[in-house]
Amino acid sequence: MEILKKSQSGSFESSDIIILIEPVEPNSGRNIDIDSSVMLEYGDTIKALITSKLDSYNISDIHLIAKDKGALELTINARLETAIKRACNIQKATMH
Amino acid sequence: MIFEDTDFRQELLDTENPLDVKLLQTFLKKYDFDFNPEEVDFTMIVYNLNDDIIGTGSLYKNTLKYVVIAPEFRETTAFSIVVTYLTDKGLENYKQCFVYTKPTTAKLFKALGFSLITTAEPIYAVLEFGYKTIKDYQKKLEKLKVKTVTENVAAVVVNCNPFTIGHRYLIEKASKENExxxxxxxxxxxSAFTFEVRWKLIEEGITDLKNVIMLATGPYIVSGAIFPNYFLKNESWNLVSQKQAEIDVNIFTTYIAxxxxxxxxxxxxxxxCLTTKAYNTAMHKILPENGIKVIxxxxxxxxxxxxxxxxxxxREAIKEDKLNEFLNFLPESTKNFLLSAESDSIKAKIKQSTARH
Incomplete structure (x- = not known):
C-alpha cells in the first residue's frame, strides 16, 4: 500500500502514543523514529509492533515518527492503524 | 482530586466576540500574558464542568502561543489536550511546530516529546516537534557542503529586499577574502519581494563570484517562527527583540556553522533599523565566543x-514613485526587474504596505 498524505493519530497524554506519518520518495525504504518514556525497556517491542503493522499493510516506503508515553500494546496498534488508514486514504465511517 | 478527560470541555475562542476575548484576556492577565487576538490564527480553550477556564493555547502559523494551564490543573491532562490539538492543526500545513516558552517550562514540552533547540536566558527557550527537525536541516546542509583546503570559510545572511549594490559589495568582499x-x-x-524573486536577482547579480554558494535559510535563520520581531511592522529594540536575535545567533553557532x-x-x-541593530549586537556578543569572527x-x-x-x-522610493532617483543603488539584475512589467504586482504591494521589510 502507498502512503498518499501526511497523517497523525494519538495524543501527548500519558499512556498514549502519538504517531506521525508522511510520504517519502518511492523505494527510499522505511524511516522510523521512535521516542518513548520507556525506551530502554520497551523500545524494541514498539519497533516490532510498528514493523509488523507496516508489513501487514504492505508498506515499504514511509517516514514514521512515534512519541510514546507508556502506551499499552493495544493502544499502539490502534493508533498505528488509524494513522496508516488516514495516510492511505482508506479510513471509512469515522470522523477525521 | 483526580480529573478525567471527560471532566473537561474544549472550545475554540470566537475572536469576533469581544466578551469572549475579554474573558480570555482576564484569564491570561493573571499569568502576565497580554493576549492580542490579532497575533494568532485561532485560540482553543479548555473549560471544566463549572465552565471555568482552566487552560488555553493559540496557534499562529506553526508557532504555539499563549499556552497556559491554571496551576491547580497542571497535574491533569489539560496541558496535553491543548498541545495535541495545536500541533495537530499546525502539522496539517507545516513540517514542524515551534514553541517559545520560558526556560523553566521547557521541560514540560520536552516531556511531551518536543525537542529543545536552544535557549536565550532568562526569558526564552525554543522547542520543536514534527516531521522534520533541525537535524534534517543539518543533513541537507551536509549534502550541499563544499570541500575546502583551508579554514577560510565565511557566511553571509541576507534578505535582499531587494538586492542592491550594497549587498553586492558585502558579498564581493567576502568572496575575495575567503575560499x-x-x-x-x-x-x-x-517580505515585499518574494523569496523566488529575491533569490533570482541575487543569483543573476553574482554569477561572476564563483566561490559563493547560495543556500535557503529554511525555518531556522531569520524566520517568522525563530525571529518574529524581525518582520514586525514597527521596529523595536527591546528585550524581546534582543533575546529573539540571540536565539537566532545561537542556532547559527550551534547547528549551522x-x-x-x-x-x-x-x-x-x-x-x-533598530531590530537589525539588535541582531548585530547579538552577533558581536555570541559569535566570537564560539570561534566565529564577525567582520x-x-x-x-x-x-x-x-x-x-x-x-x-x-522600497521607500518605489512607494513615493521616485525610483528613478535611486537607480544608482541597484545592480543590473534588480534594475532590469524593477523597470520591467514583471515587478508591477510587487510595486503595487509596496505602495499599499506599511511594513518595514
Missing part, C-alpha cells in the same frame, strides 16, 4: 558620504 562563502538567503516569504565549518560571518553596519563593513554610499545604500530606501 568559500555560504550565502544564506532568508526563505521566509514575509559547525556543519559547514564556517569561521567568519560578514555583516553590514546598520544605521537605520562588519560600513555601508557604502553614493554621491556623498551620507547617502547610504539601503534596500528600505529603495
Amino acid at each position: 568559500i562563502v555560504y550565502l544564506f538567503v532568508v526563505s521566509e516569504n514575509l 559547525p556543519i559547514l565549518n564556517i569561521k567568519k560571518r560578514y555583516i553590514g553596519s546598520e544605521n537605520y 562588519e563593513y560600513e555601508r557604502i554610499s553614493v554621491n556623498g558620504k551620507d547617502n547610504y545604500i539601503s534596500a528600505s530606501k529603495v
Whole structure:
C-alpha cells in the first residue's frame, strides 16, 4: 500500500502514543523514529509492533515518527492503524 | 482530586466576540500574558464542568502561543489536550511546530516529546516537534557542503529586499577574502519581494563570484517562527527583540556553522533599523565566543558620504514613485526587474504596505 498524505493519530497524554506519518520518495525504504518514556525497556517491542503493522499493510516506503508515553500494546496498534488508514486514504465511517 | 478527560470541555475562542476575548484576556492577565487576538490564527480553550477556564493555547502559523494551564490543573491532562490539538492543526500545513516558552517550562514540552533547540536566558527557550527537525536541516546542509583546503570559510545572511549594490559589495568582499562563502538567503516569504524573486536577482547579480554558494535559510535563520520581531511592522529594540536575535545567533553557532565549518560571518553596519541593530549586537556578543569572527563593513554610499545604500530606501522610493532617483543603488539584475512589467504586482504591494521589510 502507498502512503498518499501526511497523517497523525494519538495524543501527548500519558499512556498514549502519538504517531506521525508522511510520504517519502518511492523505494527510499522505511524511516522510523521512535521516542518513548520507556525506551530502554520497551523500545524494541514498539519497533516490532510498528514493523509488523507496516508489513501487514504492505508498506515499504514511509517516514514514521512515534512519541510514546507508556502506551499499552493495544493502544499502539490502534493508533498505528488509524494513522496508516488516514495516510492511505482508506479510513471509512469515522470522523477525521 | 483526580480529573478525567471527560471532566473537561474544549472550545475554540470566537475572536469576533469581544466578551469572549475579554474573558480570555482576564484569564491570561493573571499569568502576565497580554493576549492580542490579532497575533494568532485561532485560540482553543479548555473549560471544566463549572465552565471555568482552566487552560488555553493559540496557534499562529506553526508557532504555539499563549499556552497556559491554571496551576491547580497542571497535574491533569489539560496541558496535553491543548498541545495535541495545536500541533495537530499546525502539522496539517507545516513540517514542524515551534514553541517559545520560558526556560523553566521547557521541560514540560520536552516531556511531551518536543525537542529543545536552544535557549536565550532568562526569558526564552525554543522547542520543536514534527516531521522534520533541525537535524534534517543539518543533513541537507551536509549534502550541499563544499570541500575546502583551508579554514577560510565565511557566511553571509541576507534578505535582499531587494538586492542592491550594497549587498553586492558585502558579498564581493567576502568572496575575495575567503575560499568559500555560504550565502544564506532568508526563505521566509514575509517580505515585499518574494523569496523566488529575491533569490533570482541575487543569483543573476553574482554569477561572476564563483566561490559563493547560495543556500535557503529554511525555518531556522531569520524566520517568522525563530525571529518574529524581525518582520514586525514597527521596529523595536527591546528585550524581546534582543533575546529573539540571540536565539537566532545561537542556532547559527550551534547547528549551522559547525556543519559547514564556517569561521567568519560578514555583516553590514546598520544605521537605520533598530531590530537589525539588535541582531548585530547579538552577533558581536555570541559569535566570537564560539570561534566565529564577525567582520562588519560600513555601508557604502553614493554621491556623498551620507547617502547610504539601503534596500528600505529603495522600497521607500518605489512607494513615493521616485525610483528613478535611486537607480544608482541597484545592480543590473534588480534594475532590469524593477523597470520591467514583471515587478508591477510587487510595486503595487509596496505602495499599499506599511511594513518595514
